[in-house]
Amino acid sequence: MSNFIVKKVAVLGAGVMGAQIAAHCLNAKVPVVLFDLPAKEGPKNGIVQRAIENLKKLNPAPLGNKDDASLIQVANYEDNLDLLAGCDLIIEAIAERMDWKHDLYKKVAPHIAPNAIFASNTSGLSITDLSEGFDAELKARYCGVHFFNPPRYMHLVELIPTATTKPAILDQLEGFLTTTLGKGVVRAKDTPNFIANRVGVFGILSTLNQAEKFGLSVDVVDDLTGAKLGRAKSGTFRTSDVVGLDTMGHVIKTMQDTLKDDPFYGVYGTPPLLAKLIEKGALGQKTGAGFYKKVGKDILRIDAATGEYVVGGGKADDFVARILKDKDPVKRMKALRESTNPQAQFLWAIFRDGFHYIAVHLESIADNARDVDFAMRWGFGWAIGPFEIWQAAGWQQIATWVKEDIDAGKALCNAPLPSWVFDGRTGVHAADGSYSPAKKANVARSELPVYQRQIFRAPVVGEGVADGATAGTTFFEDDSVRIWHQNDDVLVISFKTKMHTIGPGVIAGLKMAIAEAEKNFKGLVIWHADAANGGAFSAGADLQSMLPLFMSGGAKAIEPMVAELQQAFLNLKYASVPVVAAVAGLTLGGGCELSLHAAKRVVAMESYIGLVEVGVGLIPAGGGLKEAALRAAHDAKGNDILQFLKNYFLNAATAVVSKSAIEAKKLGYLKSSDVIVFNAYELLHVAKVEARAMFDAGYRPHLKANVPVVGRNGLATIMAQLVNMRDGGFISAHDYKLGYMIAEVVCGGDVDDGSVVSEQWLLDLERKAFVELLNNPKTQERIMGMMQTGKPVRN
Template sequence: MKRTIKKVAVIGSGIMGSGIACHFANIGVEVLLLDIVPNALTETEEKKGLTLDNKSVRNRIVNEHLTNALKSKPSPIYHPSFASRITTGNTTDDMAQIATCDWIIEVVVERLDIKKIVFEQIDKFRKPGTLVTSNTSGIPIHFMSEGRSEDFQQHFCGTHFFNPARYLKLFEIIPGPKTSTEVLDFLNGYGEKFLGKTSVVAKDTPAFIGNRIGIFGIMSLFHQVKEMGLTIEEVDKLTGPVIGRPKSATFRTVDVVGLDTLVHVANGIYDNCPTDEAHNLFKLPDFINKMMENKWLGSKTGQGFYKKEGKDILSLDLDTLEYRPNKKASFQTLELTKTIDKPIDRFKVLVKGKDKAGDFYRKNFAAMFAYCSNRIPEITDAFYKIDDAMKAGFGWENGPFEIWDAIGVEKGIEIMKAEGYEPATWVNEMLAAGNTSFYSVKDGATYFYAISSKTAEKIPGQDAFIILNNIRENKKIWNNSDSIITDLGDGIINLEFTSKMNSIGAGVLQGINKAIDIAEKEYNGLVIGNQGTNYSVGANLAMIFMMAVEQEYDELNAAIKMFQNTMMRCRYSSIPVIAAPHGMTLGGGCELTMHADKAVAAAETYIGLVEFGVGLIPGGGGSKEMALRAADTFRKNDVELNVLQEYFLTVGMAKVATSAYEAYDLGILQKHKDIVVVNRDRQIATAKQVALQMAEQGYTQPTARKDIKVLGKQALGMFLVGTDQMEAGKYISEHDKKIANKLAYVMAGGDLSESTLVSEQYLLDLEREAFLSLTAERKTLERIQFMLTKGKPLRN
């Protein structure tokens, strides 16, 4: 049957419920968000003379929860206006409205008795065929639907979102005893295609997949830290970005999530998995029990493993349970990996370490590999689902079996045995059958070793994706040290950056020009996209800094001109050029996006012209482009100065959109041409289709613009008065004012006596001159150096 989701009901408006409601609103779905009626008036309500019958009182809980969610940072919603898609109500007065919904999601407190009462109410009002799911993180699904109608049970299962629902990609689907195959298939596809998630069908076992493995990993570390005499800073150093995990690593993550949340799940596993070979590992160590008693739960209580006092961050000493100043952690083994860019390539080095770090990794991976291999077929029949769950739910760059593959399956077993562990039988059988790795790649697709058939099988669901890692080796056309050109098929090629943090320097610019050369001669279109953590952090600052310090201004001028010319080639080539930004897309990465024919942007794109933060103005066409876009929005009888000022402030305040939808407001993305995709895994495939469609519809090479209206002295005067006032009010420094005035000169088109039509090249020349002059300023060089060494802006 065809099933569409137009309206969703979310029952329970706490942090998780409001987050789920916001994410459905993000993708355009109408949401009914319900919670209970308060049982007493607040002091404020009493003073106003309100009663418990008043509608605002009855909806107080749900409205407060949603309001708090919308104020939270990072925001659960792509754009403030999307909140209008959410209607609030209460479970006493408004439950009948769920009859108008296509999917009802229960997100109430984790108590089976309360959930059963809610499901009884849902069964009473829902229309037959409506999906009903629970967002439980631990209660067995089969308990919840007992006693419900046959239709309810067939359309009921668990759908476990991870918090925050917008940002974490894992979407676990847990069938009940009678859940229909149609429902599972639908939810699996909907989670991936519409919600932008990694859908994983899990078995109805305690904590499902993500939390079972993730909590094991954390509990294992809790015991290991005492056993090895490690500090919490050392563990966070060892379990953070160096191995492709979030910066918050282990203990900082627990502080953010809340120690009580982790303890709740760990206790659930301990109580419900008595035959688990690592059962005792889920028993809370003494220091955790003491922290729970003290209510040191993390961020929510102001202290946990870390505590902020003034500007200082203190760390908890696990032996004395007293806070002390933070100690910097360093290990020789980690130094050996500094030249290895990709975390997946570091693991072989890490497990060979001769110091405490090497010991830590061998113990840690040995325990993890053994535990994960033994969870099959208990929690899932296919090990790749464990990897998917850990990457999507816990932010790991690589899952346990991918790490094991990187170390080598046999080497992994050797490490395990040395630490007193044995792999599951199926791993030895896999090796005995001649399969030396868990994963393999064939014809652009990833295959996994299927235990049931004892052969390599294609991971399902890849047909909608283009995975660059899988096609790069066989489809590579050209490369240099900073970029790779790959054939995507159907006459479309892709340019991928491979520089550090995908920064744009000479090698990337060479790659862009080469890709356009090749595409114009032999192909139909070009996608500029990658599947790294971020699209691009901008121009190569270190190169700019070195040239400026050496006062090589002719070379610097040539480099800036090369950047500008390359951006203009993107705009004026004879083939469609599609940018596929995602994650951080800053400075030069933003300029590249703005000069493509279209952007196919991931919803999670954090894009902006941030050059002000390092004492510069956008110099790769960004300042020109904002002046051009402002001029294109001028309308008859407009106050043109106000329009230009908005674009000026976007650059001058280094505004960064916190989603692709916010980028429309800033004028960085444009609604008439750029599109947004929710699932990043689909981004390259979608960008390819857009390029193909533009080519097939008869792409015409654009002509260079010579009709850009600039306002000259009229605008320049306004901007200069504004920056004078800002400096006088001590809102900006003298150097901030100098940078702003340079930008003002460019965006006003110089000090022309009246409004004039100018060319793009005219504005580019002004931009380059202003950029170059700022690189000669000592305070700009101080800002660049501070950013390069400290990773944050300097105000001087």
């Protein structure tokens, strides 16, 4: 197998999508050149330069570290086409106009290197029509590569070949997109709007249609179709506002123009309310008004009848909310269908329309049912795909109900369900693959080499494959942890607590796992089964488990527990086999401290790491401040330690959380030798590889050494800064007290500048301050506030 290495990417078009795709390539350390038209006034590359400046302001941030924006190379189509010769992948991302794209292709085609892949990031135009006019050689290297917005965060990329695209090109591109850019790739057929937008936009049109029929306002619909259905919490209308109503209108128009033979064609009309808003220039979030409008602090909603904005905040009926909470999908769907409540009837109607649509269109838009489910999960943020919902709710029962509604004229069109729906099946996903109507058989998963890096691939309902929660051989399991292995040479510990918080059970589990790894394995990996699904690595210490102790014996009773936590983390650091933390998602407080004590960290790009204890009126006491003092002394290499310490101090005192793994390196939570992984499904594989490599290279833990500290002189310097912040009203008196205590620990306490202290000395300072704070009424207010509302109290 030959390597396919992308040494440089060109992105054509510095609009919203083009600039963000370029940014994400840069996140992944892929050099990128961003092209646009030459500016009519000012510097010729002004359009691109402005787009790059804008990247720094966007939220959510497209760049892992916004200082990297300057590394994007700027170019225009007049002077710089020669740069294309050095690019292995060229992604066109200009406006959705076939004629504009063709004009650009004529310009760039002569400059494309003979082995480069050329792709369009169109969201719905025909890839075959776009390739018209290329010579056969370039046609073979051309395909669609459709990123979803925002490209850094949305997992889905649709890969769309034409009849002439060389299969090897697609395999190479799938490998690059999966590992380097961290994406979930779904191959789509070259039909209008491909898979996710085709099904997703139909779903939005059906929702608009049924909302009007049942007389439901946009805020109620959003409450019904958001988190309660396991979909993006912004629901239907707010999501449309974020995407842009003009974009929505454009995608609907593509369907109107190209799908005239579709039995659902009548549904593709632009809804009158949407048309009115677009006409008024109310295009959603970017223009400040769409289905919603923010006025001061209030969010107003559009009233469909009057076209005026009125006070929003409407919610689902309690009765319907209760149905949706039922864990049994069969009962849930039956209750919605049988209820006379308009909201329940509305929900059944949109489910029915969706099932009807995907059954009728599966054969024409996708290779198999799994690709439809992944497209909706990864492109539209659904927790579970539409075919999975149908299968889980009882395939034949749902099919019968849908057929009854079609026959009764209740459905959006009278097209019958295809015969395969009723061939006695119990669903479309099984152990041997997912159903493909074209092949009349189940299709297994792709066997491309890139997927050997995913020890547990994204599962689908009904497939029955082993997952990270149950696979392998269990060495020990209780309510807090599972210690297990896959009959290889690396032991794994996975936490089972809520948000993987650290309480007595996890501490005991870590101790047991280290002992077993030292005896029989090459290393230990800390990894959790929901790492790839936005779970937390650890939200920190389990305050709830400390409560009974605190109630019975006060702060003093907590001290032994804190000492135990400190000891557990030290044991991790000095274990005689390497401990690798496989970090993904929220890694806060004690979770951050846990990762700081591992021999190495393998970190998913979307990891948010920080010491946030001040939010509950405490200071880090699991060795986080001790590690800050150690790292500052190490970074200083004999220079002024205080200069290096100030950043570590400020991060803890102001509870700074990294917005990416890249930023976590800049903040000092990660070391330069730690590995950033872009695809969270590859996290366990890479962590195991690192653990083995360290062991095989003769791993020994660091020797326990004493550390020089800045003592009372350093403390005085930091306190001067804190006094200014307090007196200027930037921090409260309690924040000032917390800042003082953090400073005292990282400076090494009341000792002379340059004194040398042990790790245990610093841990004792942490613990003493932590216990003192537990007795403080202001801290107690913060803890109770956090436990009751989940939000930090400022006092």
